[in-house]
Amino acid sequence: MSTSRRGFLRGRFRFDPDVQRPPWAIPEGAFEDQCTRCGDCLKACPPAILVAAPGGYPVVDFSRGECSFCGDCVAACKAQALRRADDAAAPWQLKAAIGDTCLAHRGVECRVCGEVCGEAAIRFRPSRGGVAQPLFDAARCTGCGGCQAPCPTGAIAMKNEVEMSV
Missing domain, CATH: 3.30.70.3270 (Alpha-Beta Plaits)
Structure with a gap:
């Protein structure tokens, strides 16, 4: 995603490819458009590995622990920025x-x-x-x-x- 004037004014800066979104996140451009930065996924994460990055979007911080793939973050995401296509869908690559x-x-x-x-x-x-x-x-x-x-x-x-x- 490139930084547009509109994106800049909304606090959306160029995405760092080394930053990892929560499991089952939709593709990056759509994720930033759909995520409301409400923090519900952060609160729902049992191992507390989801944190707010600069700009407020959720990212995974593996220095805090491991992902249990429980799906609580997906269930908490009302904006549908995190969603499983089906039960067999991989959480990420x-x-x-x-x-x-x-x-x-x-x-x-x-x-x-x-x-x-x-x-x-x-x-x-x-x-x-x-x-x-x-x-x-x-x-x-x-x-x-x-x-x-x-x-x-x-x-x-x-x-x-x-x-x-x-």
Whole structure:
């Protein structure tokens, strides 16, 4: 979305692609048009990972915890900016990405991300004469973000699957 004069005057600035909208958010341009910034989804979120970004729109802050995909934010959204097409609809296209600051990549024993991953999307492969290395299974990753906050070096980021394939 580009910043238009009307958007600027309404407090709608250029969307940061690294910011993650709540689960089941409609596409970005429509989301900003439809979201009333009422905060009902923020109040409804049991793990309290939804916060108001500058401009008042809701975003996910994985440093506060993981998404349980309970759907309470969707139920609270009267404006329909968050909605499930059907019960099988994926909440988003996020997957974990392990960066270069990972302690295991630097030869230091750490398995925190693997221990907190309930889906076993991050496992560790023993390495002869070295530290076990993380193995990431994107097919198992739900994008909950539970592995991001406990990482001591901030090596894990939640990335849109579309961005990762480019």
